[in-house]
Amino acid sequence: MIRFTNTLSRQVEEFKPEGDTVTMYVCGVTPYDASHIGHAMSYVVFDNVKRYLMWKGFAVKHVQNFTDIDDRIIERANRLKMTTDELVEKYINMYCDDMRDLNIIPPDVYPYATREVPEMIEIISGLIEKGYAYEAPSHLSEWSDVYYRVSAKKDYGKLSHRTQDSLMAGARVESGEEKETPADFALWKGAKKDEPSWDSPWGKGRPGWHIECSAMSLKYLGERIDIHGGGEDLIFPHHENEIAQTEAYSGAVPFVRYWLHNAWVKMGDEKMSKSLGNFITIRDGLNKVGGDGLRLWVMTSHYRKPLSFSEATLEAAKNGADRLRTAARTPSEPGDGGIDLNTFRERFAAAMDDDLNTPQALAVLFDLAKEINRCRDEGKGVAGAQAFLLEIAGVLGLKLEEGGAAIEAAPFVDLLVQIRTELRAAKQFALSDRIRDGLAGLSITLEDGPQGTTWKQD
Ligand SMILES: [Zn+2]
Structure with missing residues (x-):
């Protein structure tokens, strides 16, 4: 119900x-x-x-x-x-x-x-x-x-x-x-x-x-x-x-x-909003922690309670998504490792039935990930349990796919963008264009706007 x-x-x-x-x-x-x-x-x-x-x-x-x-x-x-x-x-x-x-x-x-x-x-x-x-x-x-x-x-x-x-x-x-x-x-x-x-x-x-x-x-x-x-x-x-x-x-x-x-996202004691100018764009968030990381961060709080922004909570969400990904994707033999998946299914559904209690639903995912890791370490096949973890993660919109390459590279892209800005300020346009074109070749598009340059991966 x-x-x-x-x-x-x-x-x-x-x-x-x-x-x-x-x-x-x-x-x-x-x-x-x-x-x-x-x-x-x-x-x-x-x-x-x-x-x-x-x-x-x-x-x-x-x-x-x-x-x-x-x-x-x-x-x-x-x-x-x-x-x-x-x-x-x-x-x-x-x-x-x-x-x-x-x-x-x-x-x-x-x-x-x-x-x-x-x-x-x-x-x-x-x-x-x-x-x-x-x-x-x-x-x-x-x-x-x-x-x-x-x-x-x-x-x-x-x-x-x-x-x-x-x-x-x-x-x-x-x-x-x-x-x-x-x-x-x-x-x-x-x-x-x-x-x-x-x-x-x-x-x-x-x-x-x-x-x-x-x-x-x-x-x-x-x-x-x-x-x-x-x-x-x-x-x-x-x-x-x-x-x-x-x-x-x-x-x-x-x-x-x-x-x-x-409820809304808070920055300190204030609501995050355009008019207050205290906001972080979705693209910045995606570049920092990826789609799974950002979604997981949103779900750590019940939707009717204000969600407080901090770099630390965002980073913790990214690490959480990485933990789930490792548990779900590390190759394993067929089997459920002896884990009672029905209990996990019931706990997950009970949390979500209860006014979409995502913090509790996430706790179920992390408990299951821990069990999967433990059983795999004991040499048991857990591929079936992994498939179930991917299924319920998918109900929360988490893909847990391999290859967060762009995310790993984010600090380096940021650095290149910063150097390009300095080159442009020094009117070194040939070099700054080379950075832009080189990044384009890696499917990273730069966009120059009034508040500086942003980037995204296609
Ligand atoms: Zn409306």
Whole structure:
């Protein structure tokens, strides 16, 4: 019996999907910059949810969006003198490379918000017709905004466990907005000068962020879905607003049966975030400890507890992955060494059933690795036990493959990159280009950016 903590009820609940296929929607990235390891945590957690459900025999349909239109995208594209499309493509490619190297199973559908605008317009029109939304003039645009009327949905606040009164007290109106009440939120924003925009019944404009996820989950997964996931910072307002929009539009309640939220990665006492500038990119993490190392690091903490970053814990995770790899891959004769694999299977499943308790699941893997090593040292064949270790490691997305050559070489690549930077500063371009080309020949690509040079192995 699988149990998850449901943010909606604040209870640990038995998981029972509605149909034959588990439907799962996870909020995706806004591709305006490289993703950091805080984002990696969320995608690893929901990949584990999916892998575990599949291991238990469920079919899973997973949809995850790209928020490819956003104030930050427009601002950054303008600053870098690129089109928003060019900027988005660059960072989506980078994100997909990161996910591949983290061994994340790609979603079944990866919709782009900008390609679903007609669907969003249809929902917004429907909400206006039903009295849940209203058009209002904007002082920042020659066209109108559309807002959601929070007071029309009596159970608004049920996910974040806030009352409408407290929301009214906390909200404020930005200058230029003509909301009926401060807690109302934008479904559609009238276009400002020189912004990407779409035609709509309210003139030129673009959708708000929250309506994207409502439109894409409705289109690809239907009115009611089993699991909706994301970081806990999305509970309010994003997910609260998604519920309000989708339930008001479709009439099907609840829109989501299990709301799962992961805690965030901390740097010291603060949340790791772009805006605070205290982040480590996924690529840096991958170059340091590899995909298995980074995944294992995320799993050392329960997904609902904050994960503290330090070089030491990251290094320990890499060593842990190496230990598992050695136990699983050292050649051995057939046999299970007399190890009771069923007990390990039961312990692993019990840990994962218990709200995805990955620290305990990892402990089972390490205990099994120890047993395998002991039995092999005693001259027993353990190939069967090794295959089982690889199977349950795979449920956690660990590949334990041989050949972490790029990782072993990472300090040397870093050194070459540093020397190249110094050569470029001294205008020794012939030599610096030779380093870049030589590394390219070894499938290592350098990328020069405003914060220096980064590298990745293809
Ligand atoms: Zn979302």
